[in-house]
Amino acid sequence: MTLRDLPAVGKLLAHPRLAGVDAATVREAVAAERSRRLAGLAPADEGAIVAAVLALAAPRLRRVVNATGVVLNTNLGRAPLHADVLAHVAAVSGGYSNLEFDLDTGKRGSRHAHVEALLTRITGAESAIVVNNCAAAVLLLADTFARGREVVVSRGQLIEIGGSFRLPEVLEASGARLVEVGTTNRTYLRDYERALRPETGLLLLSHTSNYRIVGFTAEVDRTDLAALGRAHGVVTAEDLGSGLLVDLTRFGLPPEPTVQASLAAGVDVVAVSGDKLLGGPQAGILLGKRDMIARLKANPLMRALRPDKLALAALEGALRPYLRPDTLEAAVPIMGMLARTPDALQAAAGRLADRLGARVIPGASTVGGGTFPGVELPTFLVAVEAPFGDLASVDKLAAALRASDPPVIGRVADGRFLLDPRTLLDGDEDLSVAAFQALP
Numbered sequence: 001m002t003l004r005d006l007p008a009v010g011k012l013l014a015h016p017r018l019a020g021v022d023a024a025t026v027r028e029a030v031a032a033e034r035s036r037r038l039a040g041l042a043p044a045d046e047g048a049i050v051a052a053v054l055a056l057a058a059p060r061l062r063r064v065v066n067a068t069g070v071v072l073n074t075n076l077g078r079a080p081l082h083a084d085v086l087a088h089v090a091a092v093s094g095g096y097s098n099l100e101f102d103l104d105t106g107k108r109g110s111r112h113a114h115v116e117a118l119l120t121r122i123t124g125a126e127s128a129i130v131v132n133n134c135a136a137a138v139l140l141l142a143d144t145f146a147r148g149r150e151v152v153v154s155r156g157q158l159i160e161i162g163g164s165f166r167l168p169e170v171l172e173a174s175g176a177r178l179v180e181v182g183t184t185n186r187t188y189l190r191d192y193e194r195a196l197r198p199e200t201g202l203l204l205l206s207h208t209s210n211y212r213i214v215g216f217t218a219e220v221d222r223t224d225l226a227a228l229g230r231a232h233g234v235v236t237a238e239d240l241g242s243g244l245l246v247d248l249t250r251f252g253l254p255p256e257p258t259v260q261a262s263l264a265a266g267v268d269v270v271a272v273s274g275d276k277l278l279g280g281p282q283a284g285i286l287l288g289k290r291d292m293i294a295r296l297k298a299n300p301l302m303r304a305l306r307p308d309k310l311a312l313a314a315l316e317g318a319l320r321p322y323l324r325p326d327t328l329e330a331a332v333p334i335m336g337m338l339a340r341t342p343d344a345l346q347a348a349a350g351r352l353a354d355r356l357g358a359r360v361i362p363g364a365s366t367v368g369g370g371t372f373p374g375v376e377l378p379t380f381l382v383a384v385e386a387p388f389g390d391l392a393s394v395d396k397l398a399a400a401l402r403a404s405d406p407p408v409i410g411r412v413a414d415g416r417f418l419l420d421p422r423t424l425l426d427g428d429e430d431l432s433v434a435a436f437q438a439l440p
């Protein structure tokens with residue numbers, strides 16, 4: 001078998017299964033096959049080359065079935081959006097919109113006004129502004145209030161969030177000088193007080209959302225820190241990250257600070273993520289006092305950090321259910337997942353297990369996304385043992401399911417492939433069964 005047998009690009013382009021595929025993609029697949037043959041690998045036949053072209057031609061970003069039981073799986077795109085939210089995105093983005101056009105006056109409007117009205121109505125904040133993500137929100141805070149000056153943070157709150165967000169590095173990237181106070185486990189109000197100097201621009205609290213410091217600990221109450229800031233004319237802010245707008249203890253989760261609680265404590269500005277517990281698109285939301293938010297809005301960095309119409313439409317759609325908290329479970333997919341009862345999960349696991357010929361075992365789901373560290377939500381898992389069909393090991397089984405269309409992503413533990421029904425969306429059970437049926 002030689003390079004001469006390589007199928008010609010022109011011939012492949014005429015292949016009935018490759019109708020509509022462009023020549024560059026076909027050339028890339030043929031070049032890859034040439035390299036394989038030059039490397040001495042067994043030549044692929046025409047069918048395999050056509051399959052390789054189709055794989056190259058398919059979109060790279062794909063939907064997957066999340067059977068991991070991690071509700072806010074950052075690797076899998078965090079919060080899934082409700083169909084109503086997507087319909088709003090399609091309506092606003094598929095055509096022209098009033099993104100920056102005031103329909104009352106016929107003049108230029110602000111892209112920020114649309115969701116700001118919703119955010120203030122939901123949270124009671126005086127004012128709000130949306131940026132690209134919560135990391136951008138922290139950058140904007142530090143740049144606006146502490147560039148060339150100092151931002152004071154407790155040593156117990158110098159967080160790193162997965163995906164390379166390190167609070168100290170973001171703060172320093174803004175041109176603010178970081179002043180660390182207290183110790184890893186204990187920080188007192190007097191530590192902040194002692195750090196106050198004419199150069200102090202910002203007192204920043206950050207929510208240690210992805211770890212816990214337990215034992216001999218002390219943290220400063222946000223009410224006290226806010227009072228200290230007010231007394232000295234220094235802005236206070238809190239990076240809450242998780243983005244909680246409602247109390248989730250009714251789902252059996254431990255208490256977590258909400259945006260409203262932080263604002264009620266007197267903190268000037270609160271920053272949260274749009275795609276964590278809020279259940280919306282990637283966004284960073286800054287809420288708080290009117291004059292502080294006005295300064296954030298006026299920062300030239302806003303032009304670089306502003307969200308686009310897709311994100312704003314998705315955020316507007318995702319926020320609207322919060323006006324009716326009783327509808328959240330139906331209107332915000334992650335809330336529905338968090339609300340699923342062990343009984344409902346056991347029934348769903350039983351159904352799926354029957355169809356797969358697998359067993360049901362008790363287990364735990366997690367919230368994920370750097371929220372609720374160490375908290376486990378009771379669930380029931382479908383446990384598939386290897387060997388399965390021709391797949392000798394559980395790793396081979398997991399790899400084959402990742403290669404399904406759509407890919408099915410589960411958990412591998414103790415030599416078993418586990419599917420958690422908590423994170424399956426409508427239709428995912430059938431897709432999972434189909435993926436198993438198509439396995440070799």
Ligand SMILES: *Cc1c(COP(=O)(O)O)cnc(C)c1O
Binds near residue numbers: 159209
């Ligand atoms: C997640 C998180 C961030 C980063 O949020 P992104 O929206 O992912 O940029 C920042 N701070 C805290 C406390 C977080 O939990």
